[in-house]
Amino acid sequence: MKFSFDFLPVCLYFTIFYVYPRFQNQSLLKNQINASFPITFYHKVYVDYRTSPPRLRIFSLNPCIKASNYLLVHVYYNGTITKLKLNGYSFGFYEGNCPPVYGPARNCFYVPHHFYGVLPENGVVQKVSIQLGHREAFLSEIVEIGKSYEKGLTVCLQIVYYYSQWQNVILYIEAWRAQGATRFIVYFHSATQDTKKVLDYYEKLGLIELRPWPNVGALSSYIAPYHPKIDDSVFIIASHIALQVCSLEIRTELGIVADFDEVMVPGDGSVLEYAELVMAGKNIGALLFENTHVGLEPNIYTNDFSGMKTLTFINIFAPPKYIFNTSLIDICETHSPGKFLHNSTTTLFSNGTVLHFRFNIKEIKANVVEKPYRFFPNSTEGHIWNMHDTVRTVWNFLFFHV
Structure with a gap:
């Protein structure tokens, strides 16, 4: 294929x-x-x-x-x-x-x-x-x-650029839906034809909301010659604008900003159930999740998702990610809440982790450790079948289910 x-x-x-x-x-x-x-x-x-x-x-x-x-x-x-x-x-x-x-x-x-x-x-x-x-x-x-919020969890995805791979998209959507995500907001700049095809597939199903994020453009012609071009300077910076405006437009009580290779999971059950249990009725603005690098064998870029059954955890430090209470957050930063609306709002560490699946896990020099986490709170086999079935549906390709 x-x-x-x-x-x-x-x-x-x-x-x-x-x-x-x-x-x-x-x-x-x-x-x-x-x-x-x-x-x-x-x-x-x-x-x-x-x-x-x-x-x-x-x-x-x-x-x-x-x-x-x-x-x-x-x-x-x-x-x-x-x-x-x-x-x-x-x-x-x-x-x-x-x-x-x-x-x-x-x-x-x-x-x-x-x-x-x-x-x-x-x-x-x-x-x-x-x-x-x-x-x-x-x-x-x-x-x-801020007038009202509905129950649920919205996932804000950072800007999709041409290097985003379609296998990540399929695993990301499947895993986050299993963890209780009720809405996906996806900012789109550019992609390969295959990645765009997968995004269009999920959009037609009503699972994600694609929003255009084109180039920034130029300053006024009167001052542009005297300053750097904006698009030469904002690749990593523009993502913070996207992160912030997405967090403001969330209509659910809980929100999360995660990259295509990150899925938050609790020790048991779904992350939505866990967050609602811990945060409901309390002045908790965010739950922090430690970051765990995960290896998959076979690699998902072989188009085979059976590696979900056995995960390899690498003991290496990486900054946390967090779920936030939409009614309490003021400014979102990448790895921790930047600012709450009220000084009395608190942040707690969760009993879960961010499963950060890395394409170069074999190149990272760190110890392999045992951890109890998995991508799906229920049947992993069933979700593997779903992902392979998505590949078959998108490309009309008969996939052998492992």
């Missing part, structure tokens, strides 16, 4: 970040971010009702700012305009440092920022414009969050 690996890049202009300039005469205030500053905005504005009064939240990519810098915005509602100052700070890989100290992101010129301010009255917003001096950026897609 042969699979093609033609790249399918998304070359559209990046509507998610690009804003159209509108010129006007406006004097600048002290420390106000203006049109000479290289900044691009995520196209959605969030009205967060989880606090009282509600907050207006905007996300951007730009160089580091000072604590005194702010955005000046106009909030439109029923024909009236309210001026609002939004304070901001950077997030993602930073540990309070900007520029970041994390290796792969150290040389990034643009970093993700969060701008926020308290809304007047009931927080109803129809449109927002960002005042940048001679530029006025309109953000008209308003997303209200």
